[in-house]
Amino acid sequence: DQQVKQNSPSLSVQEGRISILNCDYTNSMFDYFLWYKKYPAEGPTFLISISSIKDKNEDGRFTVFLNKSAKHLSLHIVPSQPGDSAVYFCAYSGAGSYQLTFGKGTKLSVIP
Amino acid sequence: DAGITQSPRHKVTETGTPVTLRCHQTENHRYMYWYRQDPGHGLRLIHYSYGVKDTDKGEVSDGYSVSRSKTEDFLLTLESATSSQTSVYFCAISDSQGGEKLFFGSGTQLSVL
Numbered sequence: 001d002q003q004v005k006q007n008s009p010s011l012s013v014q015e016g017r018i019s020i021l022n023c024d025y026t027n028s029m030f031d032y033f034l035w036y037k038k039y040p041a042e043g044p045t046f047l048i049s050i051s052s053i054k055d056k057n058e059d060g061r062f063t064v065f066l067n068k069s070a071k072h073l074s075l076h077i078v079p080s081q082p083g084d085s086a087v088y089f090c091a092y093s094g095a096g097s098y099q100l101t102f103g104k105g106t107k108l109s110v111i112p
Numbered sequence: 113d114a115g116i117t118q119s120p121r122h123k124v125t126e127t128g129t130p131v132t133l134r135c136h137q138t139e140n141h142r143y144m145y146w147y148r149q150d151p152g153h154g155l156r157l158i159h160y161s162y163g164v165k166d167t168d169k170g171e172v173s174d175g176y177s178v179s180r181s182k183t184e185d186f187l188l189t190l191e192s193a194t195s196s197q198t199s200v201y202f203c204a205i206s207d208s209q210g211g212e213k214l215f216f217g218s219g220t221q222l223s224v225l
Contacts, residue, residue, distance in 0.1 A: 006154075034213070036214075041218075041219075042218060042219070043116075043202050043204075043216030043217050043218050043219055044155070044202070044214075044216050045216070046213050046214065046215070049213070089154060089155060091155075097209075098143065098160055098162055098168070098209055099145065099157050099160055099170065100157075100214060101157070101171075102147075102154045102155040102156070103154055104152060104153060104154035105154050105155075
């Protein structure tokens with residue numbers, strides 16, 4: 001079974017600097033990895049995704065990098081803003097699966 | 113925002129009582145999901161549906177049942193609530209298999225005393 005691990009429960013970054021959130025996975029069989037952002041008292045919202053055939057995907061301030069040899073993906077936020085303070089979940093979509101499997105999340109705090 | 117409504121938003125109940133949470137969508141999406149979020153566990157899938165009357169179990173399905181009699185409604189039932197089921201419950205919808213780009217509801221905070 002695929003596991004996704006977010007080993008850092010929390011991260012603090014100064015406003016304007018880069019935030020790097022990491023996710024490791026165990027199984028090479030997947031279609032997509034996705035990042036979701038969650039504010040308190042709200043549902044998670046989709047942020048960015050990357051397919052298994054790509055190494056990088058960029059959307060404005062957000063870039064996701066996929067290192068398949070290391071089974072590692074990272075989300076870069078540049079520049080970080082106070083509004084980025086939230087919990088970030090990585091999730092994977094397995095080939096032929098009906099569901100997403102989520103990591104435990106990393107709480108990002110961007111300090112003004 | 114995707115048209116997803118969860119009800120109730122908050123509920124307090126006693127151990128042993130039945131509880132039903134409702135998810136209603138206006139997007140006509142085929143796939144619907146129930147997740148729970150707990151500290152230290154992230155989001156875990158309880159049950160999902162891939163069509164009317166078509167449901168299957170997720171990672172943490174014990175103690176839960178679901179029903180989907182219409183495309184727009186997905187019900188989650190706790191037949192006999194336990195304190196371990198105190199959690200925040202999220203409904204999600206998707207128009208693609210694999211759950212790419214799930215759209216989540218605002219959640220239901222359930223407390224079982």
